[in-house]
Amino acid sequence: MVHGMVIIGAGECGGRAALALRDLGYGGPVTLVGDEPHLPYERPPLSKEAMASDTPEIKAIASDAILTEKSIRHIHSVQAVAIDRAAHMVRLWDGSALPYEKLLLATGSTPRKLPMPGLGSRCVYLRTFADALAIRAHLSAGNRIAIVGGGFIGLELAAAARKLGAAVTVIEAQPRILMRGVPAEIAEIIHDAHVAEGVDILCGNGIASIADDGNEVRIALAGGQEISADLAIIGIGAVPVTGLAAEAGLTIDNGIAVDAELRSSDPDIFAAGDCCSFPLAVYGGRRVRLEAWRNAQEQGALAARNMLGAGEAHAAVPWFWSDQYGLSLQIAGLSDEGRSIVRRDLDDGAFILFHLAEDGRLMAASGIGPGNAVARDIRLAEMLIGKRAKPAPEALRSQTVKLKSLLAA
Amino acid sequence: MSDWVEACAAGDIDEEDVMRFDHGGRTFAIYRSPDDDYFATDGLCTHEKVHLADGLVMDDIIECPKHNGRFNYKTGDARGAPVCVNLKTYPVKVDAGKVLVQIG
Numbered sequence: 422m423v424h425g426m427v428i429i430g431a432g433e434c435g436g437r438a439a440l441a442l443r444d445l446g447y448g449g450p451v452t453l454v455g456d457e458p459h460l461p462y463e464r465p466p467l468s469k470e471a472m473a474s475d476t477p478e479i480k481a482i483a484s485d486a487i488l489t490e491k492s493i494r495h496i497h498s499v500q501a502v503a504i505d506r507a508a509h510m511v512r513l514w515d516g517s518a519l520p521y522e523k524l525l526l527a528t529g530s531t532p533r534k535l536p537m538p539g540l541g542s543r544c545v546y547l548r549t550f551a552d553a554l555a556i557r558a559h560l561s562a563g564n565r566i567a568i569v570g571g572g573f574i575g576l577e578l579a580a581a582a583r584k585l586g587a588a589v590t591v592i593e594a595q596p597r598i599l600m601r602g603v604p605a606e607i608a609e610i611i612h613d614a615h616v617a618e619g620v621d622i623l624c625g626n627g628i629a630s631i632a633d634d635g636n637e638v639r640i641a642l643a644g645g646q647e648i649s650a651d652l653a654i655i656g657i658g659a660v661p662v663t664g665l666a667a668e669a670g671l672t673i674d675n676g677i678a679v680d681a682e683l684r685s686s687d688p689d690i691f692a693a694g695d696c697c698s699f700p701l702a703v704y705g706g707r708r709v710r711l712e713a714w715r716n717a718q719e720q721g722a723l724a725a726r727n728m729l730g731a732g733e734a735h736a737a738v739p740w741f742w743s744d745q746y747g748l749s750l751q752i753a754g755l756s757d758e759g760r761s762i763v764r765r766d767l768d769d770g771a772f773i774l775f776h777l778a779e780d781g782r783l784m785a786a787s788g789i790g791p792g793n794a795v796a797r798d799i800r801l802a803e804m805l806i807g808k809r810a811k812p813a814p815e816a817l818r819s820q821t822v823k824l825k826s827l828l829a830a
Numbered sequence: 831m832s833d834w835v836e837a838c839a840a841g842d843i844d845e846e847d848v849m850r851f852d853h854g855g856r857t858f859a860i861y862r863s864p865d866d867d868y869f870a871t872d873g874l875c876t877h878e879k880v881h882l883a884d885g886l887v888m889d890d891i892i893e894c895p896k897h898n899g900r901f902n903y904k905t906g907d908a909r910g911a912p913v914c915v916n917l918k919t920y921p922v923k924v925d926a927g928k929v930l931v932q933i934g
Contacts, residue, residue, distance in 0.1 A: 437911055440911070463912075482912075714897075715897075715898065718911055718912065722911070740898075742896065749896075792884065793880065793881070793884035793885075793895035793896060794884070796884050796885065796886075796895030796896065797884060797885065797886045797895060800885075800886045800893065800895075800898075801886065825846070
């Protein structure tokens with residue numbers, strides 16, 4: 422009997438893995454288990470201006486018809502509660518059990534909880550479409566929205582809230598927004614854009630206490646200031662969902678620890694996307710965990726190949742984007758790998774910062790500009806990073822030197 | 831038969847590159863291949879309506895600048911996630927140094 426492939430987590434990663442198994446010609450059973458009621462859907466729009474529409478719609482990765490056509494069994498609204506590794510069986514919350522040949526854990530991440538008392542029904546987090554709809558209901562003119570955390574989720578929501586006319590205050594404990602992974606020069610442009618749109622940004626402000634009576638949230642800052650809001654959205658990062666894996670005895674190390682082929686400490690169990698940490702080949706095997714849409718997509722597809730025995734190592738360069746107002750930011754690679762920065766100015770105020778290692782190797786590139794002004798050069802930078810290229814700084818700096826010409830070198 | 835519309839001069843587009851062309855309330859992407867042939871497709875990606883003219887052309891592939899959806903710009907074929915709907919293509923000819931597109 423063929424037990425088939427079971428995927429826990431029906432988000433971008435799990436959904437892509439299921440489709441990839443079929444695209445690769447796998448003919449056995451494929452079962453996709455998700456705890457949300459929806460078809461697998463894209464999460465990036467949930468924090469962006471798409472949410473500003475009157476009736477936000479879910480962007481499904483695959484329709485019911487496609488899942489049926491591809492014989493992908495989608496079990497929704499059910500959590501997996503245990504993995505019996507010896508019996509090769511996953512047990513679900515409803516009491517049923519699924520046998521597996523290979524198992525993929527694509528359990529994603531969950532918002533980091535603010536570790537303090539006083540949070541109530543007006544203090545919310547964003548992860549799911551349901552969360553997004555609940556937040557959307559409060560984003561209207563006259564409402565006051567407090568956003569705790571000046572990271573991407575918070576800032577994108579701030580932009581959506583402003584578009585709908587809500588008053589927005591962003592509270593960030595660090596000295597500036599986007600401390601993690603975004604160079605100061607770029608964070609400053611995003612900061613200024615928010616201020617120009619009327620967002621109040623309070624940096625370097627720890628929270629002393631929160632009081633939420635179900636109608637209003639009062640946030641007292643360490644410096645003595647008090648913010649009152651109709652809704653507080655907390656966006657202070659995410660933590661990997663590892664409970665199922667940990668209870669099954671799999672190795673956990675900032676996420677489910679997997680090897681370059683995305684295999685966990687059990688050779689029949691793979692993990693991919695936000696929930697796993699993996700060795701990043703482009704940086705000499707540095708173990709990282711990425712919370713990014715493209716990574717979820719790529720790792721879902723890679724896990725599918727390796728579940729079928731491809732034995733293929735992860736080789737991609739991390740890539741990330743964010744949209745706020747008319748600005749788009751894109752980052753390829755991890756900028757903390759760089760030791761010096763070379764700046765390339767593009768048209769319309771757009772620019773790219775190239776992050777170089779001591780030996781001149783291009784480690785990362787961060788760009789910002791209107792629309793998709795930086796997209797092409799960031800994509801080329803990503804390829805150069807992947808090739809471990811050491812482009813001449815003056816070539817990177819000069820807009821007259823095409824980055825594409827450096828690829829051939 | 832619809833008319834041929836002048837999109838740009840042949841020299842306006844670098845080899846292995848793309849540019850935007852707007853006409854009659856519609857938007858298109860005009861490509862020049864590494865072999866110096868010209869092609870045209872709808873301008874917007876079939877995934878999230880992002881304009882492809884900001885994307886990267888490599889060989890016969892155009893890649894969406896936002897979500898890396900890939901299409902063969904010569905045939906319009908979608909080349910994998912996140913795009914699954916093909917891109918519409920249009921006949922192109924070069925006449926006296928002008929790139930002409932037949933928009934149906």
